[in-house]
Amino acid sequence: LQSRSKLLHFTYFKSLIALTGLLLPLFDFSWQRISDPECIADVLRQVYADHSLNVDNVFHCILETTQHPAAAASFASIMFAPQAELSFSEALSRCDMNGVPICLMYGKEDPWVKPVWGLEVKKHVPEAPYYEISPAGHCPHDEVPEVVNYLLRGWIKSLESQGAAALPLLHDMQSENIQSSIAKDLEFVRQGSNKSVIVRFMGSSFSLWNRMESYFTSRFAKLETKWQ
Known part of the structure; x- marks a missing residue:
């Protein structure tokens, strides 16, 4: 039995080494592609909704990070990292419980982490405020930092006041509206110019049906305006 165990271990490590040998060329090719300046620029064009924004x-x-001697190894450690002990759903459930x-x-407008994934998260933590910003892509904290800062500060203020201060967008709102969904224009000033985004708040009773209803209502409103 001991000899058989040693043989199995030897076979396993031999297979692992062989697999690593096959994966390394593929990884090298992937890293060269990912770290290419043109590829980086293309990715940034995808993840920012406002293409007029200077992302130099x-x-x-x-680009500087990809040129670090340890960059490829760091990327590999992320790609081949073992699975976490807790699943994402379990981690959210524990957060809610505690x-x-x-x-x-x-x-x-995030092309990767679509808002539908955020709504999936909200199912696990229904009391968590959910804000959807448009136009904004994968990095709203960098694309519209003024808006994210306003929402984050307001949320922290509401927490510290134990709810005495209303959450952002919910001032003078009826409780039944707070439980569903509302959308408002938020204006801000950047480099002397007035800008605005639409921020939608989704409450604890918000559902996929609410989202569909809201979507079709807005679409019909736009068509009606166009035909007038």
């Missing part, structure tokens, strides 16, 4: 600083920071404050903010 972000581009150069990413009363960990959570605030969800998503860019509506």
